[in-house]
Amino acid sequence: MTTVLRVKDVVQEYPGVRALKGVSLELRAGQVLGLVGENGAGKSTLIRILGGIETPVRGEVAVQGRPRTFRGSADSQAAGISVVSQEFRLVSQLSIADNVFLGHESTTAGVVDGPGTRRRTAELLDQLGLDLDPDRPVSSLTVGDRQMVEIARALSREFDVLIMDEPTAALNGAEIGRLHGIVRRLANQGKAIIYVSHHLEEIFEICHDVAVLRDGELVAHAPTAELDEARLVEHMLGRKPQTLDRAAGSASDAAVRLEVRELRVPGVASPVSLTVRAGEILGLAGLVGSGRTELTRALFGDLVAMGGEVRIDGRPVRLRSSREAMRNGLFMLSEDRKGEGILPHLDVTENAMVSRDRSALPLRQRLLPVGSDERAQFTRLRDLMRIRVPHGRQLIGNLSGGNQQKVLLGRALLSGCSVLLLNEPTRGVDVGAKVDIYQLIRQLAESGVAVIVSSSDAPELAAIAERCAVYFAGRQVAELHGRDVTEENIVGASVGQTAEEITHA
Secondary structure, eight states: OOEEEEEEEEEEEETTEEEEEEEEEEEETTOEEEEEOOTTSSHHHHHHHHTTSSOOSEEEEEETTEEEOOSSHHHHHHTTEEEEOSSOOOOTTSBHHHHHTTTSOOEETTEEOHHHHHHHHHHHHHHTTOOOOTTSBGGGSOHHHHHHHHHHHHHTSOOSEEEEESTTTTOOHHHHHHHHHHHHHHHHTTOEEEEEOSOHHHHHHHOSEEEEEETTEEEEEEEGGGOOHHHHHHHHHTSOOOOOOOOOOOOTTSOEEEEEEEEEOTTOSSOEEEEEETTOEEEEEOOTTSSHHHHHHHHTTSSOOSEEEEEETTEEEOOSSHHHHHHTTEEEEOSOHHHHTOOTTSBHHHHHHTTOOTTOOHHHHTTSOOOSOHHHHHHHHHHHHTOOOSOTTSBGGGSOHHHHHHHHHHHHHHTTOSEEEEESTTTTOOHHHHHHHHHHHHHHHHTTOEEEEEOSOHHHHHHHOSEEEEEETTEEEEEEEGGGOOHHHHHHHHTTOOHHHHHTO
């Protein structure tokens, strides 16, 4: 088949870091190439170069046999490359249609063709299986729907090469299935596709070949059929992966950190009651729209509850804003790492320290000694949390997703919270960083923090949660304990199986 994209000896450097070390690869028409590697391996750097966001220090990129120099994303798009970014580039105030065609609007006599834009957007949304009004503002969409709009935006352009960077990180099972169908159809049409995913089962399902980056180098490139998951992970890590079994301990005798009584949450059909003890990790499971996300937002004050009571360390508290929640010892990490997590204009030290509790709570001191020098303190935090960054002055936007997430967990640690809410804590994170993050969550729990993990990843909850509350259609339908916290039981309850059906499954 015809070679559509050729990358030859590409090198990229940042202050103190060589992100790409002479990477070369080729992509043929009709080929789906899986690009995998740990966070920080160089995948995002390569994608930014191909998308025209960065210019390499050395090397060549050729499209359709013609060497190209990209001075911006417009040059990349003009060459026939379309990118679905891992981080959303949508304008919240604009409509779906305006976002999809932003920068390449359809015009008639110099005037934007509004009806034509909406009609074409509706066709793209229909291809993706979305029942959304093209005039709806992006600000009103869920994270999953925003991801689909980002995909529609990439598909709206004429392209020969499509790069998809973690396109399913925010999608549910049905949406993932539809997207895979679109990828196969595009490949059959002769489009060349680079598909980046930390979900290795996706790589084996839809990719013809796989390329592995490690520490900025291409360490493997082979047909997918010649590899299995264990071998692929070894290529990614350079070693056999660590395993992490769920802790067998119990927090049943510990003090109650969080108690929720008959809380009426907007979007949740039934009042919610739950308790979480010091040192306990409680999982919240359920499909998109089940109510678990609304519950965490209500506990953090982002949604105002319509009734009920919340107690933290035995004290009744009012949670009408996130500021009030933090003041009362409750901290949350959002599932939208870019939009509601990192502060991209600040460096990693500033991002970690922004929520620091300056009253020196003993709880925090058990994990991290407090120093007067914030940058020295960040160095200790970096070592504790295995954050891959040369120094604390590097902008957080230049870090991989997994390392950004570790910085945000460091922020939670420094907040001195007694209750921590984590929404999708390993979304878009590689297998190595996942184990690190799970260990960090355990460390936080062992220090006395009550941890609630809300996740759509059933294996994740089965690995770290001692207890799991499962929601379906706005109601809690199951509470699993100990050995019953399994992937099969979580998935069964999430789709509406009864306790009896789960027991006899």
